[in-house]
Amino acid sequence: MSASPVNEVNDAMIKSLAVKARRAQRSLAVSSFETRKALIDSIARAIESSASLILDANARDVAREKSEGMSAPLLDRLTLTPSRIEAIATSARKVAALPDALGRVLIERRLENGLQLRQVSVPFGVVGMVYEARPNVTVDAAVILLASGNAALLRGSSSARESNEVLVSLMRKATEESGLGADLVTLIPSNDRDSVRALLHARGLVDLVIPRGSGDLIRTVVEEAKVPTIETGAGVCHIYFDASADEQKAIPIVVNAKVQRPSVCNAAETLLVHRARKDDLVPKALEALIQAAVRIHADGEVIEIAKARGISVMPASDESWSTEYGTLDINVALVDDLEGAIAHIDRFGTHHTEAIVTEDESEAERFVALSDSAAIMINASTRFTDGEEMGFGAEIGISNQKLHA
Numbered sequence: 001m002s003a004s005p006v007n008e009v010n011d012a013m014i015k016s017l018a019v020k021a022r023r024a025q026r027s028l029a030v031s032s033f034e035t036r037k038a039l040i041d042s043i044a045r046a047i048e049s050s051a052s053l054i055l056d057a058n059a060r061d062v063a064r065e066k067s068e069g070m071s072a073p074l075l076d077r078l079t080l081t082p083s084r085i086e087a088i089a090t091s092a093r094k095v096a097a098l099p100d101a102l103g104r105v106l107i108e109r110r111l112e113n114g115l116q117l118r119q120v121s122v123p124f125g126v127v128g129m130v131y132e133a134r135p136n137v138t139v140d141a142a143v144i145l146l147a148s149g150n151a152a153l154l155r156g157s158s159s160a161r162e163s164n165e166v167l168v169s170l171m172r173k174a175t176e177e178s179g180l181g182a183d184l185v186t187l188i189p190s191n192d193r194d195s196v197r198a199l200l201h202a203r204g205l206v207d208l209v210i211p212r213g214s215g216d217l218i219r220t221v222v223e224e225a226k227v228p229t230i231e232t233g234a235g236v237c238h239i240y241f242d243a244s245a246d247e248q249k250a251i252p253i254v255v256n257a258k259v260q261r262p263s264v265c266n267a268a269e270t271l272l273v274h275r276a277r278k279d280d281l282v283p284k285a286l287e288a289l290i291q292a293a294v295r296i297h298a299d300g301e302v303i304e305i306a307k308a309r310g311i312s313v314m315p316a317s318d319e320s321w322s323t324e325y326g327t328l329d330i331n332v333a334l335v336d337d338l339e340g341a342i343a344h345i346d347r348f349g350t351h352h353t354e355a356i357v358t359e360d361e362s363e364a365e366r367f368v369a370l371s372d373s374a375a376i377m378i379n380a381s382t383r384f385t386d387g388e389e390m391g392f393g394a395e396i397g398i399s400n401q402k403l404h405a
Helices: 008-029 033-049 051-067 072-078 082-096 136-147 158-177 193-200 215-224 247-259 281-291 300-308 338-348 361-370
Strands: 105-110 116-120 126-131 151-155 185-187 208-212 237-241 268-274 295-298 329-335 353-357 375-378
Touching: 008 126, 008 151, 008 185, 008 193, 033 051, 033 082, 033 136, 033 158, 051 072, 051 082, 051 158, 072 158, 082 136, 126 136, 126 193, 126 215, 136 151, 136 158, 136 185, 136 208, 151 193, 158 185, 193 215, 208 215, 237 247, 237 338, 247 268, 247 281, 247 353, 268 281, 268 338, 281 295, 281 300, 281 329, 295 300, 300 329, 329 338, 338 353, 338 361, 353 361, 361 375
Parallel strands: 126 151, 126 208, 151 185, 237 268, 237 353, 268 329, 295 329, 353 375
Antiparallel strands: 105 116
16 A cells, blocks of 8 residues: 555545544543443344344355455454354453443542642544454454444455444444444445545544554554554464473463464464474474474474474475464474574564463563563463453454554
8 A cells, every 4th residue: 555645535435434433422432331331232232133144244255255265264264153253242241341441540649739630541532443354353343442432433354344234234223222323333335445544544533543454454554544553463473392391281382372273363373492302392292283283384403303203394484484374384493592582583573472381480581571572471372362361351452562552
């Protein structure tokens, strides 16, 4: 997406939608906590009662994109099932059950000049979401924004357009019936890239834009935006087996991190192993991963270890180490020590999530201190970097920028 002028039609459309959203948001901002909770509960009920309608729309999206050659990881992100729809509704209710995000006194003190200072949480206002493939994000984002008093301008991908249209129509009906106004949740109708540019240029009308998707999408939004952004990140996540790693912990952790759901951003993409464990832990990890149908991309030393034991692996390319596969593929390499692991992560990682498996508390502390990522796991899978798993409810995204929210 180049920095060319915004098309006048898209510019006018975004301005109109943003003005309507702002008008509706003013009522939401002063609504009671109970009103917002009831609204979210009604959205959850609407999703559950309309599951067949949602599934039909999603099936059309999936069939169309499959015929056009969409990759398996993206198809997985696009696909809704009865259990995933139920999970969307459950996640919405968990957001409603969280403490009120508005009106919280964050700081309060009397100053030397006699003033009473109070910092109180308030909504952003009108928030734009630009995201790809996953229709569950449509509801997750809208619900979080509504719970915190914000209006949502949603720009999903064309691949999920029918799913998103049904989901947004259900949410708009719920917001209208609540008396707060349908324009609290709006799906930007245009699928062309210029509509994204118009949203990103709507400074003064849109208060914040949050991108969620591929590295290319996030980079484009951050570079193009005139509106403030919160940058979510791609996930090239690493697991490091320290010299003291317990095999009974290490093997299940790496298999879970890679296999449970390989298409998501908190799946592991690279396994680094201390050289002291090359003869025992490396072969066992390779065998366990291959048994789980994972393809191994290995450095030269790991290839030799695998070859000596009749284990089939493929050589890693220069691009492998920085690739977010989103598939049942993983890189495996040996490192000399913890510093070697950190150097590799610093060079190829995306500052999302890193994990260490160790029985040495001092090494765990050093790994945490030296890692420059949003989340660090000790003897746990990278898959735990998730709003719900961490007790925060549904998430809009996982930020790996320095000033993340």
